[in-house]
Amino acid sequence: MTMHALENHPALTLVRLPHAQDLDLPAYETAGAAGMDLRAAVPPSEPVTITPGGRVLVPTGFIFEIPAGYEGQVRPRSGLAFKHGITCLNTPGTIDSDYRGEVKVLLINLGVEDFVVERGMRIAQMVIAPVTQVAIREAGGASATARGAGGFGSTGSK
Numbered sequence: 001m002t003m004h005a006l007e008n009h010p011a012l013t014l015v016r017l018p019h020a021q022d023l024d025l026p027a028y029e030t031a032g033a034a035g036m037d038l039r040a041a042v043p044p045s046e047p048v049t050i051t052p053g054g055r056v057l058v059p060t061g062f063i064f065e066i067p068a069g070y071e072g073q074v075r076p077r078s079g080l081a082f083k084h085g086i087t088c089l090n091t092p093g094t095i096d097s098d099y100r101g102e103v104k105v106l107l108i109n110l111g112v113e114d115f116v117v118e119r120g121m122r123i124a125q126m127v128i129a130p131v132t133q134v135a136i137r138e139a140g141g142a143s144a145t146a147r148g149a150g151g152f153g154s155t156g157s158k
């Protein structure tokens, strides 16, 4: 596990669950990593097989107390996607700052071979990002703009 000093950054509190006792903490693998890698907290004696087209909810073994004003984004790892066709089905997964359950990763196998998830395997990554909550109001009509309702290629293809 690689630790990097991140003074003056918002604090992330992690709560280790009993089935994650021997797992490394989620951590940034390099100084400039955007995401901290998440490990599979499947039982050591029970690796999980994802068949082609199949999906599995994989536990990480940790509760993330995300600071208010931020969210957690669970994203795929490109290496698993490239080599095995393994990705996150609901990418990016959204971890709310008030969520106090275990973070889980919904993996899907878009490859052509079985993929085996073993304990401690780095299966996804978590990016902490600021979010803005807006004051929601309803209006009777939309304000006028140059674009108007044009979209989906309305400005041309060149």
Ligand SMILES: O=c1ccn([C@H]2C[C@H](O)[C@@H](COP(=O)(O)OP(=O)(O)OP(=O)(O)O)O2)c(=O)[nH]1
Binding pocket: 074, 090, 092, 093, 094, 095, 096, 097, 099, 102, 103, 104, 105, 106
């Ligand atoms: O990949 C994910 C996505 C979500 N969650 C947890 C944290 C999140 O705060 C909660 C709810 O996620 P979301 O809002 O995406 O799901 P929902 O289907 O809208 O469920 P809910 O009604 O609980 O909000 O589930 C995960 O552990 N992993």
Ligand SMILES: [Mg+2]
Binding pocket: none
């Ligand atoms: Mg929701």
